[in-house]
Amino acid sequence: MRIRLVQGAALLSTGALAGAFGYGAANLVPTFNAVPLDMRLSFHAQLMQMNGITMQGAMGISALSALVLAAVTRGASRWLAGGAGLLALASFLITRLGNVPINGRIKQWAATSAPADHAEILARWEAFNYARTGTAFAAFALLILLSLRRSHSAHDPNARP
Template sequence: MAIASSLVLAVMTHAVPRLLAAGAAALAVTSFLVTRFGNVPVNGQIKQWAVTSASADHATILQRWEAFHFLRTTTAFVAFLLIVLLVTVGDRLRKPGTAE
């Protein structure tokens, strides 16, 4: 929903608000992709530890998961901030004399 609503907002607005909404959509997509192709495969490795035992390089695997988690959390948070900025001061970001 974050991706879809940001894209709709980007289509419906102009100038700086459009850029903010498009940026939020791109960041939301990035967050999804990092989760799907970064964290989820590492989660699969970690689940195997419950059946067997942690691998010798478990600290490296956990650090990699942590890096993916930091990236996805940061991109999602910045996307949220862009939407909040757009909603709170969006009218003031348009160029003077432009109408939507």
């Protein structure tokens, strides 16, 4: 029962994380690029302020729950859960080391003006965003695979957990 609860928490949190990042990559980034720069900067700065706690919390819960799942399982399930935990941790590190410093610069630009090389910096932010989105989706996919394997083995008495 404990494993199922941890697995459920891991699936829920990584699914929410992947969904939020996926929405941002598919909808917010193209919208950012379609509006005037001053509007993008103002909206981006406010959005990142709101996302600061929720997204980092989702990344933390995703990594922690998947790593706990790895600790309480064995065999291939341990490897899948551990991989998912490391991928969620990668999303966190990409965000903290890549996106967050650029978000600070964007906040300054929103209050003043963007530098001449702003397009390169915004492109770098987008690259980090796509990377963290990919790691979040990969973490979720591994946990789905783990869940499908466990579900299959629960119905097959000859299958290994």
